[in-house]
Amino acid sequence: MKKTDHKHPRNTDYSAYLSPRWWATWLVIALMWLVAQLPIRCQWVLGKSIGLLAWKLLNRRRHITETNIRLCFPELSDEQKASLVRKTFIANGIGLMELGIAWFRDPAKLTNITYIHGLNHFKKALEGGNGVILLGGHYSTLDLGGSLVTEFIEADVMQRDHNNPLLNAVMTRARERRYGTVLGARDLRGLFRSLQQNHAVWYATDQDYGRKDIVFAPFFGIEAGTITATSRIAERSKCAIVPFSHFRRKGKPGYDIYFHPPLENFPSGDDLEDATRINTIIEKEIRKAPEQYLWMHRRFKTRPDPEDSGFYAGTPTKDA
Template identity: 80%
Template sequence: MWLFAQLPIRFQWWLGKIAGLLAWRLAKSRRHITEVNIRLCFPELSEAEQTELVRKAFIANGIGLMELGIAWFRDPEKLTGITQVHGLEHFEKAMEDGHGVLLLGGHYSTLDLGGSLVTEFIDADVMQRDHNNPLTNAVMTRARGRRYGTVLSSKDLRGLFRSLKKNHAVWYATDQDYGRKDIVFAPFFGIPTGTITATSRIADRSKCRVVPFSHFRREDKPGYDIYFHPALENFPSGDDLDDATRINAIIEQEIRKAPDQYLWMHRRFKTRPSKDDPGFYKKQKKKR
């Protein structure tokens, strides 16, 4: 990965495309999950359009793997010339409140590189879910530690509140399936989806502002766009379901800017409203 990171970005994108297409062909389990997610979230597309979106999603995430090397082993500062930031004034205004900012992100294929590029324009801490592989986790944590002020474990709520109390910004994402604990089922692409309520608890206790943001790769030529949106008003509302619905709608809106650049390989709809509800990801046996 270090070696690939030294190559010109256009060549890295080409290698990423090849890697993505190979995964699309060979990673049948992940392709099945992606196919299910795309079918559920984009029923308005024809079968051929859904198939093409699945293919493009693997390509986008293959390129994202190459960009991971840039984020971990190179200085993303060299990419600021091809990066445009939109709405930075929204973030700056939110910081004026003095209670910190939760940067409400999502799992886009530009995850690490986008986060690294963000820190070229603002100071921020980050919450991360530790990787199961100890070596990968060590490399990831060291790399993020060079870019962010503080790297916090997703379980370190005390550390999160300390950062917010210091009026820091903290990168934070809610768009994965964490099981049945402390969730509500809020619509996401029209599907009741297990969504954590921690965002409301954190905002209520810390009085921090919640600022949605996203980052995408340009499709026509090498370059990136970072978007900051106005801080959420009247948040939390006191109703966990309303808050979760609002957050999911924002993330969905961002995904629709570049649908192929989302992490569709994750079983986002694994937890169903009822334990008796059939799972979406179980493969149907073919009849002989």
């Protein structure tokens, strides 16, 4: 895909994307809109097929997923690991279908099959008056889960903009309809402004963002580069940190959203201790439905030793 046009960052005016350059992207968007109109059961079946196709064809992503699962679940047999890899692609294929629901339909129509757990924890945290960080993760229900959350609470969101400016415009406009404010991933000033207004902000720390401002904390028993920004934000704003997650129910359509008690004695003053605590929380949530996590990401790319070739050496550079 083309790189973001930095002359017009996050341009959400559709009239800027009428030239032939964007026609292919518009076709993808139109297909997403059409699929989003199907009954949810049909979307799950279609998503499963897409996931299986990706499992067969996306050699690079499959290799990364296999590596992550081998590292994180050493207790599984080879057959169980292979099964989990396959289920991961299926879950993320369904997640792709749910993206269309989040962007083009009203998630309020799914509240009758959405089950909220621990909402009282969030409400209590908000009573502190210093805002709330909703400590999330990159689950396959990422966009739909976030949209469903806003049916029960008010929240802002931090997002990493898409490399395709038109897809980013569609995503941003969809999220602006659901969230109070859509903040850029590096907009710390906007984040602190939201917290000062006692808002809740969706925030995820569970990816490898490089070597800057990190510590190496265990994640599924593997040292993983983990950002320390969560501790800095909590220290400066005095906000509450509320872990939360969202998963697709197994068997029949439905969704579970979990809010957990706000973290006590956070930050501790020890970045490694804080990062380890956060990783442990996210790991526990992932284990509820491990196939619904984004294992295609190179979570352990950055190693303590810069000369270490890492776990992903030999990853195919191209897909089939």
